[in-house]
Amino acid sequence: MRVARVDRHAVHVLPLDARWSGMAPDGVPDAGPDGVPGVTSGAPGAHAGDELLRVDLDRDGLVPAPDGGRVPPTVGDVVVVGERLDGAPHVTGLEPRRTAVVRDSAGGSSRTQVLAANVDLVLVAEHLDPDPDLGRVERLLTIAWTSGARPVVVLTKADLVPDPDGMAAEVALAAPGSDVHPVSATTGTGLDPLRALLTPGTTLVVLGPSGAGKSTLVNALAGADVVATGERRADGRGRHTTTRRELVRLPGGALLIDTPGLRAVGVVADDAALEATFADVAALAARCRFADCAHRTEPGCAVRAALETGELPERRYRSWLRLAREAAWQERRSNARLAALEKARWKQRTVEYHASTRGR
Ligand SMILES: Nc1nc2c(ncn2[C@@H]2O[C@H](COP(=O)(O)OP(=O)(O)OP(=O)(O)O)[C@@H](O)[C@H]2O)c(=O)[nH]1
Ligand SMILES: [Zn+2]
Numbered sequence: 001m002r003v004a005r006v007d008r009h010a011v012h013v014l015p016l017d018a019r020w021s022g023m024a025p026d027g028v029p030d031a032g033p034d035g036v037p038g039v040t041s042g043a044p045g046a047h048a049g050d051e052l053l054r055v056d057l058d059r060d061g062l063v064p065a066p067d068g069g070r071v072p073p074t075v076g077d078v079v080v081v082g083e084r085l086d087g088a089p090h091v092t093g094l095e096p097r098r099t100a101v102v103r104d105s106a107g108g109s110s111r112t113q114v115l116a117a118n119v120d121l122v123l124v125a126e127h128l129d130p131d132p133d134l135g136r137v138e139r140l141l142t143i144a145w146t147s148g149a150r151p152v153v154v155l156t157k158a159d160l161v162p163d164p165d166g167m168a169a170e171v172a173l174a175a176p177g178s179d180v181h182p183v184s185a186t187t188g189t190g191l192d193p194l195r196a197l198l199t200p201g202t203t204l205v206v207l208g209p210s211g212a213g214k215s216t217l218v219n220a221l222a223g224a225d226v227v228a229t230g231e232r233r234a235d236g237r238g239r240h241t242t243t244r245r246e247l248v249r250l251p252g253g254a255l256l257i258d259t260p261g262l263r264a265v266g267v268v269a270d271d272a273a274l275e276a277t278f279a280d281v282a283a284l285a286a287r288c289r290f291a292d293c294a295h296r297t298e299p300g301c302a303v304r305a306a307l308e309t310g311e312l313p314e315r316r317y318r319s320w321l322r323l324a325r326e327a328a329w330q331e332r333r334s335n336a337r338l339a340a341l342e343k344a345r346w347k348q349r350t351v352e353y354h355a356s357t358r359g360r
Contacts, residue, residue: 002255003077003117004052004247008061011073011091012052013081014247055081055089066096074100075245075257076117076203099148101205104266104330112268112334115245116205116257119149121197124175125208125217126153128167128182129160133209134174135319138277139265140207141175142323145273151178154194154206156213159184174316176279185213185220195221200253210261218258222250227258268334269327278320284312 001013057063062070063079073079073094080093097117105113122144126132137153144151153175158164164182172180183190198204198221206214215229226248248256275282281303285293289300296304306312 001079001081010054010056063091063094065094074114074117075247101147102268104268119205120202121204122149122151123206124153125206125212125214127157127212128155129157138319142267142269142273142277145276146269153180155182158182159186185216198254203255205257281320
């Protein structure tokens with residue numbers, strides 16, 4: 001069962017097997033009377049042909065993870081559904097996540113948030129008009145590389161600029177290793193190579209700022225209005241944009257994880273992902289005379305040399321420093337949090353041990 005939506009006390013799942021056939025899956029309970037868990041019909045329009053099954057979570061809202069811990073379920077997760085004694089469906093386990101799109105969720109609790117699981121393709125959407133923000137593209141690419149999914153950069157609103165291909169070539173310098181596609185959802189230009197990526201069963205997520213045209217792009221790719229866009233509604237009653245994360249089946253058989261526009265995303269990145277996003281910088285650093293070169297005043301520094309000749313743009317170097325520092329800081333913080341958790345656990349065990357031996 002694939003998690004399509006997460007509520008506080010339940011997940012809504014797509015039966016994996018019945019996904020393409022549109023047949024009612026066997027063993028799925030009928031929609032019960034009000035308030036009783038059962039089959040709920042999909043969100044209006046979004047899941048035509050798919051029946052979502054509402055499955056209760058334990059009181060803590062967590063599910064047993066493969067490593068023995070308990071984690072919050074996320075959209076795209078594959079869960080095991082069992083039956084409780086009263087016959088109600090109930091999440092009993094989580095399959096290992098093949099890939100995970102993780103962000104650093106700012107806030108006091110110093111936690112990371114898994115935005116989407118088991119994603120094959122991350123479309124990094126950035127508009128050509130206003131000018132693309134290369135730092136944001138690099139940030140989202142780092143998140144994409146860290147996830148384990150394949151990143152593809154999509155430059156939207158190509159119809160609004162005179163030279164979309166020239167701009168795409170510039171963005172490509174900030175995106176080594178990923179394809180960069182200038183597209184226009186309005187005219188349909190550039191959509192075909194993206195459509196070719198959306199094979200049946202492929203799960204994709206589109207990351208990008210609000211207003212980049214993510215929903216418009218997805219609808220254009222799907223050839224149908226599968227997600228709400230930021231267009232003003234005909235009745236003039238404001239905008240209706242994505243407000244929650246949800247897995248939606250596209251007509252061609254690919255699965256889209258629709259997310260609200262990300263304002264500020266903190267990166268959670270591993271070194272390999274940073275090296276992928278900044279492959280050009282990493283290649284230069286590998287040529288520095290000293291292996292531990294800090295690229296400041298060391299002799300034989302290939303990074304500084306490239307900065308001086310202009311081969312490596314100052315902007316990109318700064319962006320690399322910033323993201324590397326941010327990732328390192330995030331890692332230290334999460335390690336500190338893990339250590340604190342571990343300590344609390346031992347403390348609890350000690351207390352329990354003393355309680356159990358008291359009075360013997
Ligand atoms: N000219 C032009 N406008 C576009 C294109 N794609 C999207 N837009 C417009 O850009 C605006 C934002 O598009 P959305 O698809 O709602 O953007 P979004 O990224 O999904 O935004 P959120 O849902 O807030 O995250 C809308 O007014 C679209 O009509 C395009 O290819 N060309
Ligand atoms: Zn150096």
